[in-house]
Amino acid sequence: MGLWLMAGITFREAARRKILWTALIAGAAFLAIFGVGLHLQMSEFQTRQTAPFMRYQVMSSILLIGLYTVDLLAVVMTILTAIDTISGEIASGTIHAIAMKPIARWQILAGKWTGFAGMVAIYVAMMFGGTIAMGSWLGGVTPQNAIRGAALVYLECLVALTVTIMFGTWFSTLTNGVLVLGLHGLAFMGGWLEQMSGFTQSSKLVLVGVYTSLLMPSETIWRRAAFEMQPPLAGSLQFTVFPDVSVPSATMIGYAGVYMAIALAIGIYHFQKRDL
Amino acid sequence: MAVRGLSLEVPRGAIFGFLGPNGAGKSTSIKMLLGLVRPTEGHAYVLGAPSTDVQVRRKIGFLPEDFRFYEWLTPGELLHFHGRLCGVAASQLRERVPNLLELVGLTPHRDKRLSEFSKGMLQRVGLAQALVHEPELIFLDEPTSGLDPMGRRLVRDVIRAQRERGATVFLNSHLLSEVEITCDEVAFIKDGEVIARRDLRQSPQGEIRVVVRGAKFSSGMIAGLKKWTASANIEGEQLTLTTHSTEVLPDVLRHIVAAGADVYEFKPERLSLEDLFVRIMGEDRGL
Numbered sequence: 001m002g003l004w005l006m007a008g009i010t011f012r013e014a015a016r017r018k019i020l021w022t023a024l025i026a027g028a029a030f031l032a033i034f035g036v037g038l039h040l041q042m043s044e045f046q047t048r049q050t051a052p053f054m055r056y057q058v059m060s061s062i063l064l065i066g067l068y069t070v071d072l073l074a075v076v077m078t079i080l081t082a083i084d085t086i087s088g089e090i091a092s093g094t095i096h097a098i099a100m101k102p103i104a105r106w107q108i109l110a111g112k113w114t115g116f117a118g119m120v121a122i123y124v125a126m127m128f129g130g131t132i133a134m135g136s137w138l139g140g141v142t143p144q145n146a147i148r149g150a151a152l153v154y155l156e157c158l159v160a161l162t163v164t165i166m167f168g169t170w171f172s173t174l175t176n177g178v179l180v181l182g183l184h185g186l187a188f189m190g191g192w193l194e195q196m197s198g199f200t201q202s203s204k205l206v207l208v209g210v211y212t213s214l215l216m217p218s219e220t221i222w223r224r225a226a227f228e229m230q231p232p233l234a235g236s237l238q239f240t241v242f243p244d245v246s247v248p249s250a251t252m253i254g255y256a257g258v259y260m261a262i263a264l265a266i267g268i269y270h271f272q273k274r275d276l
Numbered sequence: 277m278a279v280r281g282l283s284l285e286v287p288r289g290a291i292f293g294f295l296g297p298n299g300a301g302k303s304t305s306i307k308m309l310l311g312l313v314r315p316t317e318g319h320a321y322v323l324g325a326p327s328t329d330v331q332v333r334r335k336i337g338f339l340p341e342d343f344r345f346y347e348w349l350t351p352g353e354l355l356h357f358h359g360r361l362c363g364v365a366a367s368q369l370r371e372r373v374p375n376l377l378e379l380v381g382l383t384p385h386r387d388k389r390l391s392e393f394s395k396g397m398l399q400r401v402g403l404a405q406a407l408v409h410e411p412e413l414i415f416l417d418e419p420t421s422g423l424d425p426m427g428r429r430l431v432r433d434v435i436r437a438q439r440e441r442g443a444t445v446f447l448n449s450h451l452l453s454e455v456e457i458t459c460d461e462v463a464f465i466k467d468g469e470v471i472a473r474r475d476l477r478q479s480p481q482g483e484i485r486v487v488v489r490g491a492k493f494s495s496g497m498i499a500g501l502k503k504w505t506a507s508a509n510i511e512g513e514q515l516t517l518t519t520h521s522t523e524v525l526p527d528v529l530r531h532i533v534a535a536g537a538d539v540y541e542f543k544p545e546r547l548s549l550e551d552l553f554v555r556i557m558g559e560d561r562g563l
Contacts, residue, residue, distance in 0.1 A: 096340040100310040101361040102333040275313040
């Protein structure tokens with residue numbers, strides 16, 4: 001019961017404090033710009049009478065870039081909205097009147113996690129749906145395995161959310177932000193270095209990518225999502241910004257799931273033990 | 277170490293004041309009893325159960341010092357949320373919440389968000405939050421610090437009403453004049469230890485200290501004073517004694533003279549709780 005009360009109040013906070021609405025308005029602005037880009041490119045193709053195959057490949061790539069932007073926005077939105085939830089309430093003392101109520105501390109943490117997870121699900125669904133609708137309407141393309149791709153992006157957000165909440169039980173809001181965004185940045189860089197290994201044939205770059213993915217498996221989930229969603233030919237011919245040079249395995253996605261579960265368990269354990 | 281070897285027995289149905297200078301360990305003690313802070317050694321028990329027992333908190337209400345809330349809620353929504361956390365049914369809360377808002381004088385502000393509230397209004401809603409589940413034991417940490425005189429009187433009335441209901445109120449406050457007129461009993465804490473207790477019901481007028489300057493004070497005379505006084509000490513030519521009523525002073529003086537002492541000066545003075553506090557706590561350490 002306590003868990004659902006905390007989930008409900010966390011979700012309502014996002015709606016009442018306009019966090020979700022602001023993110024969705026910013027997302028709508030992104031979709032508008034994305035639609036203009038698709039429209040201009042399509043007009044260019046019509047003027048030049050570009051071959052349908054080429055149109056399809058280019059528009060699919062643009063759509064994938066759009067979805068990648070949604071992925072980045074969703075992860076950053078997840079981190080920024082959840083960053084203050086535990087550390088901020090501990091620092092301000094808001095947690096005192098809640099943590100002394102007859103509910104276990106794990107319910108407070110798990111409830112907050114559930115509330116944010118619900119909010120992020122709405123955001124990812126709306127942004128993913130909007131981008132795909134734009135691609136279909138203005139570019140005439142739809143991604144392969146869109147649901148699987150969206151689920152993977154959602155998993156990436158949940159990993160970021162869990163790490164943010166876990167560190168929030170230790171550190172102040174500012175330190176937590178620097179730490180989580182830094183980790184995501186590291187994973188981002190590692191992922192691109194691993195992609196570069198396809199061109200440089202460097203096994204050491206692959207290792208850098210693997211190690212950073214083990215440290216923070218966020219970007220690696222996106223690369224699996226990109227693999228799932230882009231046309232198979234574009235990926236294998238490397239006619240895309242996300243070529244199939246080092247596709248994260250299903251085991252790596254499983255690792256991300258286990259990583260998230262462990263991070264949540266550590267966060268709950270530490271929150272139960274610490275003084276408030 | 278903020279608190280050590282703290283053992284307090286608070287009678288049920290009493291208003292108990294917990295007094296001490298800054299840094300004495302008052303808030304830490306309350307937090308330990310509420311399971312917010314864990315003792316480094318030993319155990320904390322409240323209402324006969326370990327402080328880590330989640331279920332015992334159904335019977336406990338708490339207003340933290342410097343109370344903070346979700347400011348985007350209205351007071352009614354906040355009380356409803358805290359009531360539900362305490363396991364009160366939603367149907368009961370629909371009746372109880374408007375009554376509580378009326379009790380703390382916030383009915384005219386029920387539709388405002390807490391972000392629009394003054395510190396005093398937040399203090400009132402915090403008090404209502406501590407009472408929403410009709411607890412047996414209520415911890416109030418500086419409940420009147422942000423209130424004007426009207427608000428203080430309201431809080432005083434609410435605290436007394438809780439005692440009438442049979443609840444025990446544990447009050448932590450620096451406003452000693454408030455404590456003096458509200459509490460039944462007080463304990464003084466210093467450096468994490470309880471160093472004195474006073475039953476204020478036995479001395480509603482406060483403590484009276486009498487300084488007697490004279491000669492020929494005898495131990496027999498001191499022994500005979502016990503029926504009127506709480507304490508009596510001789511230092512050279514000065515006898516200092518304490519009592520709880522001015523009515524016994526003529527008997528005290530007659531007894532001293534009858535015992536053969538020469539009295540040059542007999543000077544009674546009323547000690548307020550603040551005087552008592554300063555005397556018990558000693559010098560200000562600037563904490």
